[in-house]
Structures are given as C-alpha cells and as structure tokens.
Amino acid sequence: MRDPAPQTIYLNDYKVSPFLINKTDLVFDLGEHSTRVTTTLTVERNPQSTEQDAVLVLHGSAELDLQSVQINGQLLGEGDYVQDSDSLTLNNMPVSGVITTEVLIKPQLNTTMMGLYRSRTLYCTQCEAEGFRDITYYLDRPDVMSEFTTRVIADKATYPVLLSNGNPIDQGDLEGGKHFVTWHDPFKKPAYLFALVAGTLACVEDSFTTMSGRDIKLQIFVEEKDLDKCAHAMLSLKNSMAWDEETYGREYDLDIFMIVAVDDFNMGAMENKGLNIFNTSAVLANPRTTTDASFQRVEAIVAHEYFHNWSGNRVTCRDWFQLSLKEGFTVYRDSQFSADMNSPTVKRIEDASYLRTHQFAEDGGPMSHPVQPDSYMEINNFYTLTVYEKGSEVVGMIRTLLGPDTFRKGSDLYFDRHDGQAVTIEEFVRAMEDASGRDLTQFRRWYKQSGTPVLKVRSQHDAEAQTLTLDFEQSCPATPGQNEKLPFVIPVKLGLVGEKGNDLVLNANGDTQIIYELNEAKQTLLIEGVGESAVPSLLRGLSAPVKLDYGYSTEQLAHLMANDSDGFNRWDASQTLCLGVLKQLTQDSLRDRPMALNSQVIDAYRALLTDESLDPAMVALMLQLPSEALLHEEAEIIHAAAIHDARSFVRTALAGSLADQFMALYQRHNTQPTYAPDAQQIGSRSLKNAALNYLMLVGDTGIKLAWQQFESADNMTDKAAALSALVNCPEASKYAEQALAEFEAEYRDEALVMNLWLQIQAINSQTGGLARVRDLMNHSAFTMSNPNKLRSLIGAFCNANLVNFHNPDGSGYAFLQEQVIALNNKNPQVAARLVTPLTRWKQFPEPNSGLMRKALQAIADEPGLVKDVLEIATKSL
Ligand code: B3K
Numbered sequence: 001m002r003d004p005a006p007q008t009i010y011l012n013d014y015k016v017s018p019f020l021i022n023k024t025d026l027v028f029d030l031g032e033h034s035t036r037v038t039t040t041l042t043v044e045r046n047p048q049s050t051e052q053d054a055v056l057v058l059h060g061s062a063e064l065d066l067q068s069v070q071i072n073g074q075l076l077g078e079g080d081y082v083q084d085s086d087s088l089t090l091n092n093m094p095v096s097g098v099i100t101t102e103v104l105i106k107p108q109l110n111t112t113m114m115g116l117y118r119s120r121t122l123y124c125t126q127c128e129a130e131g132f133r134d135i136t137y138y139l140d141r142p143d144v145m146s147e148f149t150t151r152v153i154a155d156k157a158t159y160p161v162l163l164s165n166g167n168p169i170d171q172g173d174l175e176g177g178k179h180f181v182t183w184h185d186p187f188k189k190p191a192y193l194f195a196l197v198a199g200t201l202a203c204v205e206d207s208f209t210t211m212s213g214r215d216i217k218l219q220i221f222v223e224e225k226d227l228d229k230c231a232h233a234m235l236s237l238k239n240s241m242a243w244d245e246e247t248y249g250r251e252y253d254l255d256i257f258m259i260v261a262v263d264d265f266n267m268g269a270m271e272n273k274g275l276n277i278f279n280t281s282a283v284l285a286n287p288r289t290t291t292d293a294s295f296q297r298v299e300a301i302v303a304h305e306y307f308h309n310w311s312g313n314r315v316t317c318r319d320w321f322q323l324s325l326k327e328g329f330t331v332y333r334d335s336q337f338s339a340d341m342n343s344p345t346v347k348r349i350e351d352a353s354y355l356r357t358h359q360f361a362e363d364g365g366p367m368s369h370p371v372q373p374d375s376y377m378e379i380n381n382f383y384t385l386t387v388y389e390k391g392s393e394v395v396g397m398i399r400t401l402l403g404p405d406t407f408r409k410g411s412d413l414y415f416d417r418h419d420g421q422a423v424t425i426e427e428f429v430r431a432m433e434d435a436s437g438r439d440l441t442q443f444r445r446w447y448k449q450s451g452t453p454v455l456k457v458r459s460q461h462d463a464e465a466q467t468l469t470l471d472f473e474q475s476c477p478a479t480p481g482q483n484e485k486l487p488f489v490i491p492v493k494l495g496l497v498g499e500k501g502n503d504l505v506l507n508a509n510g511d512t513q514i515i516y517e518l519n520e521a522k523q524t525l526l527i528e529g530v531g532e533s534a535v536p537s538l539l540r541g542l543s544a545p546v547k548l549d550y551g552y553s554t555e556q557l558a559h560l561m562a563n564d565s566d567g568f569n570r571w572d573a574s575q576t577l578c579l580g581v582l583k584q585l586t587q588d589s590l591r592d593r594p595m596a597l598n599s600q601v602i603d604a605y606r607a608l609l610t611d612e613s614l615d616p617a618m619v620a621l622m623l624q625l626p627s628e629a630l631l632h633e634e635a636e637i638i639h640a641a642a643i644h645d646a647r648s649f650v651r652t653a654l655a656g657s658l659a660d661q662f663m664a665l666y667q668r669h670n671t672q673p674t675y676a677p678d679a680q681q682i683g684s685r686s687l688k689n690a691a692l693n694y695l696m697l698v699g700d701t702g703i704k705l706a707w708q709q710f711e712s713a714d715n716m717t718d719k720a721a722a723l724s725a726l727v728n729c730p731e732a733s734k735y736a737e738q739a740l741a742e743f744e745a746e747y748r749d750e751a752l753v754m755n756l757w758l759q760i761q762a763i764n765s766q767t768g769g770l771a772r773v774r775d776l777m778n779h780s781a782f783t784m785s786n787p788n789k790l791r792s793l794i795g796a797f798c799n800a801n802l803v804n805f806h807n808p809d810g811s812g813y814a815f816l817q818e819q820v821i822a823l824n825n826k827n828p829q830v831a832a833r834l835v836t837p838l839t840r841w842k843q844f845p846e847p848n849s850g851l852m853r854k855a856l857q858a859i860a861d862e863p864g865l866v867k868d869v870l871e872i873a874t875k876s877l
C-alpha cells in the first residue's frame with residue numbers, strides 16, 4: 001500500500017470546506033466476503049466559503065471499491081466523476097443535493113486497525129484521525145459536522161449485538177438469518193467520532209442520574225469471560241460523570257453511554273460519541289489479574305474518554321493542528337480527576353516524572369514540535385507527548401495564572417460559546433482572556449514555540465540588609481525550524497525553607513508561598529526580612545514545564561528533602577540529589593575510577609526510611625531513583641552501560657547500608673488486607689515492593705522473601721512485583737525459571753496477564769536480553785498482529801531495557817529495524833511509533849551513534865515505506 005508521494009500539510013493553508021454535509025445516512029451490510037456501505041449525504045455549499053464554484057472532492061482511499069454514485073437519485077456515468085486512490089471528485093455538483101454512494105470494503109483483510117476492521121470475532125472501527133475515508137467517500141475533516149443515522153445489518157447468530165453512536169431507533173429481523181439495528185445520533189459530529197461494533201458480546205449495565213435528574217443507561221460490553229473485570233471501569237465512569245458535573249458543570253447529553261472492549265487496538269481508547277471503544281488493557285480490571293498501576297490507568301482512561309464528550313465532541317477541533325485543544329485540555333481534566341480520586345501529590349509526581357523523561361526527550365530530539373504544530377506529513381504521528389502532556393501543562397499554567405475560580409469561568413465561557421462548533425486553540429485562549437480580563441498574548445508562545453525552556457536561578461543573601469535576591473534567567477534551546485525563541489510567561493511557584501525547616505514569610509501579606517511571574521529573559525525578585533540562610537524551594541509542583549538550574553548543594557537538597565512543606569518538592573529534591581550523584585558516578589564508571597556513595601546521601605535515605613510519619617507512597621517514589629530513561633534524557637552524551645552501572649551501584653550501596661531499614665519497612669507493609677485499589681493500599685504495596693527490590697541486592701534474604709511473596713500473593717501487584725524481582729536477580733535464576741513457568745501455567749488464558757509476563761522478561765536487564773526477546777517472539781502468547789503484544793515485548797525491550805537495546809554491537813538496532821520493516825505495511829501507526837528509540841542517535845557516542853543512524857537509514861531506504869514511518873525516519877536522519 002505504498003503511499004503516493006507524501007505531501008506536507010500546513011496550518012497556514014487552512015481553508016473552510018466549500019461544502020457541508022447536513023445529514024449522513026449509512027447502511028452497513030456486514031457480509032462474509034465483503035461489507036457493503038451505502039452512504040447518503042445531504043450536501044450543500046458552505047456559505048462561508050469563498051470558493052462557490054468548487055467541485056466536490058470527497059476523501060477516500062484505495063480500500064474502497066466503488067459500485068455506484070448518484071446525485072439526487074440520478075445514477076452518474078463514468079464521465080461525471082473522477083476517482084483516484086484517495087478521492088472521488090464530482091464535477092457537476094449542484095448548489096445542494098443528495099449524494100448516494102455504494103462501496104465494498106473488506107474489513108477482514110484490514111490489518112491497519114483504522115477504519116472498519118476485525119478484532120478476533122468482532123467488527124469494530126477506529127476513525128480518528130482520518131480512518132472514516134477507509135470506510136466510505138466523505139468530507140473526512142473535523143470541521144464538517146453532520147447528523148448521523150446508521151443502520152447495521154449482519155448475521156443474527158454470529159453478530160447478535162449491533163452498535164453505533166446515539167440511540168437505537170429501529171431494529172428487526174431480515175431474511176437469510178440476518179437482522180438489523182438502526183442508530184440515530186442527534187448531535188452533529190465530525191466523521192472521526194463515528195463508531196460501529198458488531199459481534200457476540202456480554203454486557204454489564206448500570207445507570208447514572210445526572211444533575212438535572214436524567215437517567216443515563218451505562219453499558220460495558222466485553223467477552224463473556226471478562227464479565228468479572230468490569231466493576232472498576234463502571235465505578236470510574238460514574239465517578240467521572242459526577243466529577244465533571246461538579247468540577248466543570250458539564251452534564252452528559254445522550255440517554256446511553258456505551259463502552260466496548262476490544263483486544264486489537266492501536267492505542268488506549270477512543271471517545272466516539274456515546275460509544276467509546278477501548279483496548280481491553282484500558283478497561284478490564286480485577287485484583288487477580290490486574291496490577292495497581294493498571295487499575296489506575298483504567299480509571300484515568302475511562303475518565304479521559306468520558307471527559308472528551310465535552311472537550312472534544314461537543315466542542316471539537318477545526319483542523320488537526322488544533323489537536324491539543326481537545327487532547328491537552330482533556331489530559332489536564334483527567335489528571336485533575338485522578339488527583340482528586342487518589343493522592344494529588346503522588347499524581348503530580350507521576351505526571352512530572354513522565355513529562356521530564358519522555359516529553360522533554362521529544363522536545364530535545366529531531367521530532368520536536370510546538371503544542372500547536374504548523375505542519376505534518378501524517379497526522380497520526382502528532383498524537384505526541386508534546387500535544388498531550390505538554391498541552392496539558394499549558395492548560396495547567398493558565399489555571400495557575402488565572403486562579404481556579406476564574407479558570408472555571410473561562411471554561412464555562414468556552415463551552416457555552418462554542419458548543420456544537422469546531423474551533424481553534426486561539427478560541428480557547430480567548431475565552432480564558434475574556435473571562436479573566438487578562439492579556440495572554442505573550443502566554444500564547446507556549447503553543448507556538450517548541451523546546452523545553454531552561455530556568456536558571458541564582459540567589460544572594462544579604463545578612464545585614466536581611467534580603468534575599470533571586471536572579472532568574474530563562475532561555476530555550478534551538479529546535480528544528482526554530483532557532484530563536486522569545487521569552488515565555490513562566491509561573492514560578494516558590495517558597496523559602498528556613499534553617500529550622502520552617503516556611504519563611506515572603507511579603508507584607510504574610511504569604512509563605514507565592515506565584516512569581518517571569519516574562520522577561522532576565523528578572524530579579526527581592527525578598528525582604530530574610531534574616532537567616534534560607535533554601536529556596538522553586539517551581540513547586542513543577543509549576544511550569546521547564547528545566548530548573550539552581551546549583552543546589554548536597555546539604556541544601558538534603559534540607560529540602562527532609563523539610564520542604566511542599567511534598568512534591570521534597571521528592572524533587574531527592575531526584576535532584578540522586579541525579580547529581582548518578583551523573584558523577586557515570587563519569588567514574590566511564591573512566592574506570594572507583595565508585596563510592598557519599599555518606600550524606602545514605603544519611604538522607606536513612607532518615608527517610610525511619611520516619612514512620614511519612615506517606616508510604618511518597619517514600620516509595622523517593623526510593624525509585626531517577627530511571628535510566630531519565631538519565632538518558634539528562635545526559636549530553638548517552639553512555640548507556642555506564643548509566644546502568646552507576647544506577648545499579650547506588651541501589652546496591654543503599655541496599656547494603658540500609659538493609660535492616662528495608663527489612664523493617666518490608667515487614668511493616670507486608671500486611672494482606674482485602675484488596676482495594678485505593679491510594680492508601682497502593683502506597684503501602686508500592687513501598688513494600690520497593691523495599692523488596694533493594695533486599696534482592698543483599699544476599700538471599702530477598703530471594704526468599706520474593707519467592708514467598710510470589711507463592712502467597714492474592715493480587716497481581718504483589719505477584720508481578722515478586723516475579724519481576726526474581727527475574728532481574730542473577731542469583732535467583734532457578735527460582736525465576738520456576739516462577740515464570742508457574743505464572744504461565746496459571747494465566748495462559750488471560751491475554752493481558754500474559755502481556756505482563758512478556759513485558760517483565762523483555763525488560764530483564766541482565767545480559768542476553770535480545771536473545772530472550774527473540775525466543776519469546778516464538779511463544780504462543782506472542783503475535784505480531786496484536787499491538788498490545790508488540791508493545792509488551794518489542795516496545796518494552798527497545799524503550800525500557802536500555803542497556804540491552806543499546807548493546808554496542810548494534811544487535812538491538814538491527815532487531816528494531818527488522819521489526820519496523822515487518823510492520824510497515826501491516827500496521828503503519830504501530831510501526832511508526834516503534835521507530836522512536838532510534839531517533840536520538842546524535843546523543844550517543846560511537847559505535848552506537850553510527851549504528852543507530854545506519855538502522856534508521858535502512859528503514860528510510862526501504863522500498864514501499866508508508867508515510868507514517870517515512871516521516872519519522874527522514875526527519876530524524
Ligand atoms: N482521541 C484518541 C486518539 C486517537 C489516535 C489516532 N491515531 C484517544 C484519546 O486521546 O482519547
């Protein structure tokens with residue numbers, strides 16, 4: 001399916017559509033050999049368009065086998081239209097009219113997981129961003145919004161459940177054992193929100209009464225065997241509905257809300273109007289099969305998709321350059337929700353760590369782009385960390401600058417003003433300006449300038465004058481296509497921690513925390529009445545997505561770690577402290593110098609482990625140490641093996657010095673309450689398992705504990721943690737083998753659990769990683785045709801087994817090259833995503849750098865490369 005010469009699309013070329021589609025009537029006849037799609041469109045010229053003579057060009061694809069075209073009931077002859085591989089042009093379109101097309105498609109052969117395709121026994125769809133054109137000829141652009149009626153016809157015995165968007169309005173039996181259901185969606189929507197599902201599905205049902213007293217039917221459709229894994233998603237859905245009413249005043253609109261779980265899905269889930277389609281991994285949860293992390297992921301994704309009903313569906317995007325309008329805002333909303341449902345500090349730490357590790361890396365790499373990109377070749381490549389996570393940070397900064405009440409007024413104004421419209425990021429910002437009276441002109445640079453700004457802060461204490469001066473300086477490195485950057489508006493949430501660990505007063509109002517707004521390249525803040533040597537606690541809660549450079553001493557960081565009243569910054573101080581230590585040790589390892597861990601660091605950790613008043617979840621987070629991936633992001637030149645050695649050294653040194661404290665912690669938290677995925681229990685389990693991982697590094701006490709835990713665990717969190725501890729421990733290979741075999745025997749029928757089994761082995765950092773992965777590719781639990789399996793094995797190896805993937809013999813890179821090429825035609829989206837670990841080749845030393853580049857070049861040179869992969873490979877070279 002080679003793409004015709006891929007074109008670059010530019011934001012500046014946007015034009016309104018010359019035509020509108022008021023009504024869309026679809027009939028799907030799902031047949032064994034092909035599916036017939038009959039589409040009836042009520043079309044009129046768009047009065048807003050300047051091109052009143054334009055011919056009608058419908059989007060399509062090479063998958064469509066056109067049978068007939070009619071305008072106002074008149075069958076068109078071949079001279080009346082022009083068909084090519086991606087469009088259908090109607091030359092003589094009147095001012096308005098009804099167009100009917102009939103196409104045949106073959107969903108059973110569609111491996112891209114876009115458009116209409118099959119996941120095991122089901123038919124399902126994925127239309128965002130441009131998959132609807134693989135189903136029928138259409139104006140497949142988000143600013144064309146239409147009222148949809150959809151009739152689905154299929155064999156009744158095999159496909160008893162037939163679903164689409166909106167409400168069912170008709171159903172009945174047909175001859176030949178077929179039946180049909182007709183759905184009508186009263187809300188106008190773009191085609192990317194269309195969905196259809198057909199198959200044999202069981203259903204869990206519940207209801208929700210909205211704030212205005214309407215009863216909404218809630219249904220989760222799954223395979224019969226998974227009925228016992230729906231309760232958590234249902235609860236999360238009801239919590240989301242209530243939360244969105246309370247927090248944003250947004251009520252659900254249709255009478256039914258449906259979720260369908262499918263095994264084969266390119267991402268987590270999709271917010272189709274009234275009919276969300278979910279990857280099974282993002283909806284199914286049960287203590288026996290699901291870890292705490294996955295429980296939380298289910299809650300977050302259910303909420304995210306539900307929140308899209310307002311931020312995305314009722315108010316949608318004018319074009320795909322506005323993607324962050326719905327995605328950044330919706331990520332922000334779901335993170336606020338998860339914070340409210342669990343621990344806000346823990347949630348913020350998780351988000352900040354994720355952003356720093358992955359989004360900062362994207363911002364610093366060859367694919368760096370603004371939150372609002374200005375061009376793309378393939379839009380699916382722009383569902384990125386920058387559009388999603390940095391986009392969410394930008395919304396968060398608006399809220400910080402405006403304050404929560406004014407922000408709420410701004411969001412009310414935005415939703416009310418634009419309900420039913422397809423709008424731009426500009427309209428979102430303008431609503432915030434209009435509601436607050438604040439000029440956000442300079443703030444808008446966050447949407448247009450790419451790269452992660454660096455915030456350098458230096459302080460001077462004048463003991464005599466009792467003043468503390470903070471000198472701020474911001475800069476932003478050059479990124480592709482953007483050499484010079486203008487200063488950003490950076491809200492810096494800050495406090496001062498005094499000698500005794502107390503908060504100092506910062507101003508005449510008696511505030512101990514302020515939000516200092518930086519908008520110049522350089523700016524100075526003078527704080528009066530500071531009679532002691534205080535430690536500044538800067539950028540609390542990561543109040544802006546920037547890198548802080550303060551030059552803290554070890555003592556200052558230990559002081560913040562022990563005393564900062566802001567929990568996030570206590571954690572952050574531990575990260576900064578460890579990062580400094582790890583960078584130094586990486587150099588030692590490279591230069592074959594003996595490694596040693598500073599006793600101040602050990603003391604800081606001892607204090608942490610013995611203070612029973614601390615939140616276990618926070619202690620667990622501080623024990624995790626910066627990940628290898630974060631160390632890669634932070635390094636100027638990435639020496640993967642030295643980074644791995646340095647990190648292992650610190651972990652082993654901490655374990656050796658604090659073994660008793662780790663044991664005490666393990667025992668204190670090794671209670672087995674009736675499982676609940678609540679913040680308190682999750683915190684306690686994560687601390688216990690963090691302690692276990694340290695204990696694995698000191699003699700066989702850890703191995704015995706891990707084995708016991710593996711055998712006795714009544715929940716997947718503890719079971720998987722024990723398995724992973726054994727698998728990664730060189731001295732525990734016999735136990736690991738047995739545990740892997742027992743685990744496989746117990747869960748062989750649970751696809752999601754087997755994915756975890758694959759993943760744990762894929763990220764085993766002991767030597768020989770690639771050979772193990774290659775072996776596992778032959779295991780019956782693996783298949784190249786399921787994206788979850790690809791992510792669990794190949795994705796996990798290349799992204800999270802860094803020391804093995806970056807083996808200087810280049811075998812990891814050659815392996816990835818091979819997999820990308822194997823997937824190129826089958827699943828372009830997953831293939832393109834897989835390329836990412838090769839893109840930062842410039843940051844690696846030789847021989848890695850040259851070998852990574854070689855693999856990328858080989859991918860780029862592959863004949864018949866799809867544009868998804870081509871765009872990433874060529875932009876990275
Ligand atoms: N909107 C979808 C993502 C679609 C990705 C298309 N390649 C899921 C989400 O963000 O909610």
Ligand code: ZN
Nearest residue numbers: 304308327330
């Ligand atoms: Zn989304």
